[in-house]
Amino acid sequence: MDKQGHDHIQAGGLGKQLISGDRKLDILSDININIPAASAVAVVGASGSGKSTLLGLLAGLDLPTAGNVNLLGHSLNDLNEDQRAQLRAGRVGFVFQSFQLLPGLTALENVGLPLELIGDPQSRERARDALGSVGLQDRLDHFPRQLSGGEQQRVALARAFVIEPEVLFSDEPTGNLDKNTGQQIADLMFSLRDARQTTLVLVTHDEHLASRCDIQYTLDAGVLKTPL
């Protein structure tokens, strides 16, 4: 597994156009970005600047209308949705602003989910360890609705790191939390990342949070500005 020396993500001439009624909307245009392995990259921008769309394209959740993304050595344009999902399984982690836990599963089951998807026989034990590493060893059997926002985001962090991902995509991870809790979550996320040298792609409007990354890009009306 290469942790350093290569670009984990390369995007060239990336564009996303949406058609709304008779109008064409350019959400993103001509984005070129290379993200080296084990680096932490932040994309900062105002609401509606296209940050989340960019993150979705880089992670292969959606396909661009122009250009291409190369993720972990695979050209995403050449893969169908299932192949892109298989590429993410076990190698890519996510942390979202709204946590995105499955309400019907307990904390332990939520964390074990990505391991089950790759058929890991040790999923239960590893999930328990991961929850321990985020300080939720006593909340294993709680359902998301029984947890606070901060706790839910910890579960999401445990779910993201349990597979020891090569790349972690994080979309406004502190956006739904108060300042203190947000700070704690950010600290936890960076410490886990640092320990595993995970490539981090963080999109946020929080410049303070962005400043903790190695490289910062600014996205303005769909156009990416050179790193600060």
Next chain:
Amino acid sequence: MFSLSLKRAARDWRLREIRLLLMALTISVLAITSIGFFTDRVDRGMRLQGAALLGADLLVQSSRPLSDSVRQLTRAFNATDVVEFRSVILSGERSLLTEVKAVGETYPLRGELQTSTALDQPGSTITGTPKPGEAWAAADVFYQLGLIPGSSVQLGNSSFILTRIIKFEPDAGGSVFRFAPRLMINLTSLAETGLITPASRATYKLLISGDEQAMLGLRHPLQQALSPAETLLTVEQGRPEVNAALDRAVRFMKLATVLTIIIAGAAVALTTMSYARRERHTIAILKTLGATHSRLWKDYALRFVMLVFIACVIGSLLGLVFQFVLAHLLSSLLNISLPAVSYKPLVAGLATAALTLSGFALPSILRVIQTPPMRVMRAEATRPRRQVLLSIICISMAMAGFLFWQAGEFELAAIVFVGLVGGLGLMLFVSWLVTRMFQRFHVHRGGGWQLGLANIGRYGRRAALLITTIGIGIFALSLLSNVREDLLTAWQNRIPEQAPNHFMVNIQAADLGALDIFLKQRKLDDTQVYPMIRGRLRAINGMPARAENFENRQAKNTLRREINLTTSLVLPAENKILAGHWFKSQPGQGINQPPPGISVESELAKGLGVMLNDTLDFDIGGRSFSAPVTSLRQVQWDTMQPNFYVIAAPGALDDYPTSYITAVHIRESDTRFTTNLVAAFPNITVLDVRAILKQIRRIIEQVSNAVEVVFAFSLLGGIIVLLAAIQTQRNERRQEIAILKTLGASERQIKRSVATEFMVLGALAGIIGTGLATLTGWVLAEQVLDLHYQVSWQPVVWGILAGIVGLGGVGYGVILSLVRTPPTRLLQEF
């Protein structure tokens, strides 16, 4: 690998959608199994009752002693012989033509023979047959010969003592007309009479009975073994009155089963849509984490297999229990011993649950699995919509599958299918039209009702969904209730209270005037008297017509015996001209002029291959009568009126030996009618058909009850649809109502808005549903069920009211659960 899938599936049970889905599936399984179990048993039971009218399960009839091949085949079964012939009996100086029936020891194999020992006593069931040397006779024999029980009569070389009066004979024959009264003797006494020789004209019958499977198995080999003179009669062919009622009831039940499943299908479609909406987000998360489509498919397939299995177990068990309860509740009314439950409905239950789910739930699941992973970040991310077309294809295929499978006949299935698919299309079109119409509607004063109307325009998909599902429900229920109403009315009308219960035959021309006075004195005024001429069909278009040249059973039968011809100036009631013209009265036409033609019953014409303008040649008492066919006529055989295969123009048969027939309704209280009539007109034979009428009425009552019970299941299905609609709308409206409340809308405004929207949509669903049901019902009644359809506005009004009240109720249910909940909680729950 599936441990989490199983856990997720198990936790799904907490969702209302899954519980409703299970309920809807269970209802369809319950409907098909209980109706299946029940109709299967009732159908078989009623066929047994039908068998009573045949005196057996199967009957072989011949003009000659039965062939060895038939005897060999039936040796292993319960069988008994009957020989019937006409002969004159003597009592002192007086003689009387009787229809003699020599019966074996075990006669009748099905049904009951009722006799009495005194003329004025009611009949009671008797087991056994006349002992050798004894004879039982119809009351007429006693009246006409002036005898009392214990008297003796001479038949051929033997003398018999009349010991009992026959009050009811189950197998009175395919026709209620008998030309001479019955005399029943023991088969062992027959040879001594010396009346049966190879040349004598007699009918030989072999009555056979056994368990259902054995009888079914015997039919084909028996059919193959018949000699040209032999005919096989089954229960279905036994009596037209019973067959028609049975046939329609079974058809109705099948239709009700299918429509109940389709109603349950509408509930399944509704709840799955709601469930799929809930699952969209989960699927997006799973895809983000690396789940592939095949993995998701397996997940949902697992869940649905579990659902089908559980629905099947619960539904079948309930179905089984319910049909026992049903059979028990109706046992006094049904008055038939039902045969054991068969396993077949269970298989049907499993297939139904699987088919309902795949047909009605699949489109939503297919679509939700396509949810793009990007939805985790942008809630509006969706795939292009192909759902409507996909849904229509899936649902249409499921409905077609059910209809053709369950209805079992193409015509019925095709008519209902066209009605349903046409209905779906029309409902979608109207939804689109109405949505467009209300889009122009602007809220001026912020009144609740204005908001409600505007909402119809704003949420086109929602309006379409409600109109379509509720409309299909109303369509199905309305169609069933229309057809049910028609069936019940038709049955009641067909054998009305005042239906003739006494037939008078062998009336001579000389007696007509006196008989008319006799009847008028008893206030039997408008009695129609038909001339009756016995003739045998000899040739068609000059070519000799022989029974062995025809495949058709009816044609064969007709050619082997004499049939009744009559003349009439007016087309008898319940007869319908299908081709050609009824006779026009031609003033001045004398009896010496050539006959203008004959009208032939359409089924017989079909069997004989006779068309309009063909010439039929009859042998009437050794003389020929030829006439061209000028019309083909449909006859309602299941009426208690004299019916004729061939009717000639008035005057055409005046030269031939004619007797007359009439039928009258005699009040129960008039116990002396027969005695007085026979005393006044010794030549007239009176046939009392009250027992037969009672039997037919009882059967009709039973089927009517079964029809009502079956209808109740469909209503239950309708309630589930409404519950499903409440559930989907709860989910849909939660956010909307929370936001309205947050923005300051009053409870009253919200209530009015929701109520207006639902009631308008309900009225629309009602109009389309009942309109289509009326149209489909009309086609169905006329084409399939052979009923006269009464178009009336009443069901349409009821349907619209049902739509308004039903959907209004849904609205009320939604409001009730949401309007009192604080908006913050509503938003959290979503």
